[in-house]
Amino acid sequence: MQVSLTSQIRMAVERRSHAAVDVLLRDARPTMYRLALAIVGRPDTAEDVTQEALIRASRSREKLRTVAEPAAWLRAIVVRCALTALARPRFDSQQDVASDADPTEAMAVRMTLERLNPIDRAVLALVHFEGLTYGEIALALDIPVGTVASRLHNAREAFRKEWRK
Amino acid sequence: MTSDPLDNLDAFYEECRTAPLPASLTAGPLPTPWWLRLAAPLGGLSIGGLLVLVLTTYPSHPSESVGVEAARALTRSQYLAVAGQQLPLPTGNHAGLTPELSTEGLAATNPHLSTPWERSVSLRTVRGGNPVEVEKVQFCNAPPLQPSSHPQNGGTGWTA
Numbered sequence: 001m002q003v004s005l006t007s008q009i010r011m012a013v014e015r016r017s018h019a020a021v022d023v024l025l026r027d028a029r030p031t032m033y034r035l036a037l038a039i040v041g042r043p044d045t046a047e048d049v050t051q052e053a054l055i056r057a058s059r060s061r062e063k064l065r066t067v068a069e070p071a072a073w074l075r076a077i078v079v080r081c082a083l084t085a086l087a088r089p090r091f092d093s094q095q096d097v098a099s100d101a102d103p104t105e106a107m108a109v110r111m112t113l114e115r116l117n118p119i120d121r122a123v124l125a126l127v128h129f130e131g132l133t134y135g136e137i138a139l140a141l142d143i144p145v146g147t148v149a150s151r152l153h154n155a156r157e158a159f160r161k162e163w164r165k
Numbered sequence: 166m167t168s169d170p171l172d173n174l175d176a177f178y179e180e181c182r183t184a185p186l187p188a189s190l191t192a193g194p195l196p197t198p199w200w201l202r203l204a205a206p207l208g209g210l211s212i213g214g215l216l217v218l219v220l221t222t223y224p225s226h227p228s229e230s231v232g233v234e235a236a237r238a239l240t241r242s243q244y245l246a247v248a249g250q251q252l253p254l255p256t257g258n259h260a261g262l263t264p265e266l267s268t269e270g271l272a273a274t275n276p277h278l279s280t281p282w283e284r285s286v287s288l289r290t291v292r293g294g295n296p297v298e299v300e301k302v303q304f305c306n307a308p309p310l311q312p313s314s315h316p317q318n319g320g321t322g323w324t325a
Contacts, residue, residue, distance in 0.1 A: 029190045038181040047187045109177035112170075128171070129178040156171060163170035 021061045024070055025054060031071075032078050038125040039082040039118075041110040052081045072139055075130070079122055079140045086118040108163075115162045120155035127152055 032053055037046035056077050057064055067073045113121050119141070126137045134148040143151070 030186055033186055033190050034181050034184060037184055038178050043184065043187065047190070050190060105173060106177060106180060109173050113177075124174060125178070128175055129181060159174060160170045163173070
C-alpha cells in the first residue's frame with residue numbers, strides 16, 4: 001500500500017519529535033538525579049528514583065512532546081517518584097551522599113532530613129536546592145500556591161528543631 | 166557549624182550538586198544500557214542475548230506490601246536468571262525474601278510497544294495461593310516476543 005506524502009511527513013516529524021524526546025531525557029538525567037538525591041539523600045535511592053522517573057517520562061513521551069514546560073513536568077515526576085521511594089521501607093544499607101568529603105556533617109544533615117516527613121524534605125530541596133518560585137513548587141508538588149509558604153515555613157522549622165536534637 | 170541549621174542544609178545541597186553521576190546515568194542515548202546499573206552489582210546478566218533487570222514494584226493490593234517489598238529487595242541482593250521460559254527466583258530465606266515467595270511465571274503485559282527497551286513483562290508470585298504481580302521486569306535489547314509463548318495464548322511464559 002502506498003504511503004501518502006502527508007503520512008510520510010507526519011512520520012518524519014514524529015521521528016524527529018521522538019528523537020528530540022530521547023535527547024531531552026538523556027540530557028535531563030543529571031538534573032533529575034541530583035534533584036532526586038537532594039530529596040532522598042542516598043545515591044542508590046536517588047538512582048532508583050531517576051530510573052523510575054525516566055521510565056514514567058518515556059512512557060508518557062506523547063505528553064512530553066507537547067508539554068509547555070518539559071523541565072517542570074520532569075521535575076514533578078522526579079518529586080512524585082522520590083516521595084514514593086521515601087514512603088517505602090528500606091531493606092539495605094546504602095552509601096551516604098558525601099562519605100568521602102565530610103562524613104560527619106553530611107551524615108548529620110542527612111539524618112536530620114530523614115527524620116522529616118517526605119513532603120518537608122521535598123519542599124526544602126525545591127527551595128534550597130532548586131531555587132524554585134512558589135508557583136513552581138506548587139506545580140512540582142501539585143499543591144495550591146497559597147499553601148507553599150506555610151509548607152516551607154513548617155519544613156524549615158522542622159529541620160531546625162530536628163537538627164538541634 | 167553555623168548558628169542557623171539551614172546553612173548546613175545548603176552545604177549538603179551543594180554536595181548534591183557536585184555528586185558524581187552513577188555510571189548508569191552517564192551512558193549514551195536511550196536505550197543504551199543505563200539499565201546495567203542493576204546488572205553490575207548483581208554480576209551482570211546476559212543469557213541468550215537478554216538483559217533482565219528488575220526495576221520497579223507495582224503492588225496489586227496494599228495487603229501485599231510485605232511481599233512486594235520483599236521482592237523489591239531482590240533487585241539489590243539477588244541474581245535473577247532467565248533461561249528459556251522460566252525466571253527462577255532464588256529459594257530460601259534470603260534477606261528480605263520470604264520463603265513463601267515463589268515464581269509462578271511471566272506474563273507479557275505490553276508486547277505491543279515498539280522499542281525493545283520499553284518492552285516489559287510482569288513477574289508474578291504466589292502468595293496465599295493467589296498470583297500477585299510484584300515486579301515489572303524490563304528487557305533490554307531483547308528480541309521480539311513470540312506470541313505463542315504468551316500465557317494468554319496457551320504458552321507458559323516468555324521466549325526470545
